[in-house]
Amino acid sequence: MRAKRVGDQLVFHAGNGEWYNQQHDKRWDPGEDAADIPPARWHVELETVLAAQDTTPSVVVIDTTEMDWLVGQDLGFLVRIGKRLAPGRLKVVATTRVVRAVSGLSLDSSFELSSSLADALEDQGGD
Numbered sequence: 001m002r003a004k005r006v007g008d009q010l011v012f013h014a015g016n017g018e019w020y021n022q023q024h025d026k027r028w029d030p031g032e033d034a035a036d037i038p039p040a041r042w043h044v045e046l047e048t049v050l051a052a053q054d055t056t057p058s059v060v061v062i063d064t065t066e067m068d069w070l071v072g073q074d075l076g077f078l079v080r081i082g083k084r085l086a087p088g089r090l091k092v093v094a095t096t097r098v099v100r101a102v103s104g105l106s107l108d109s110s111f112e113l114s115s116s117l118a119d120a121l122e123d124q125g126g127d
Contacts, residue, residue, distance in 0.1 A: 003049040006121060010057035012049060014042040017067035017074065043077045050081075061091045061120050070098055075107065082110030091120045 003012045018040045046062065062078070064070060070078075082090040090111040094102070099115045107113075114120040 002045060005057070006061075008058040009061055009121065010049070010053065010059070011061045011063065011117070011121070012046050013063045013066075014046070015066055017042065017064070017070075040073065040077070043074075046081070057089075059089050059091060060085060061093060061117070063093045063117055064098070065093055065095055065115075065117070067094070067098070070094065070102065075102065075105070079107060079110040082107075088112065093117045093120050 002015070003010060005011075050060070060081070064074075067074075078090070078092055087109070091114060092111050093114050093116065096115045099113045103113055112120075
């Protein structure tokens with residue numbers, strides 16, 4: 001299962017993400033015209049999981065540690081989710097390399113970054 005409740009928190013494991021071979025908001029395949037990038041599968045699955053919750057979780061923890069990198073599309077999605085939730089209610093767990101890179105982007109008003117799932121859960125008294 002990719003999502004589970006841990007106490008009053010929702011933990012979502014995003015998997016290994018998706019790779020697009022062109023930056024920005026377009027995808028390109030040799031021999032074809034550029035096309036809009038569809039939402040990443042994990043974005044759609046997280047939205048579905050959030051919509052299916054009977055009660056709103058106190059914190060949503062998204063584990064992206066299987067991903068090599070978070071691309072602009074992923075960061076934009078996380079900012080949008082963070083703005084929908086109350087401040088401090090979205091935590092993103094990523095590799096140390098991603099945490100170092102993203103922490104310089106001043107996105108901490110949208111979500112909190114951590115390199116440890118245990119630490120992200122411990123901050124709220126979970127696990």
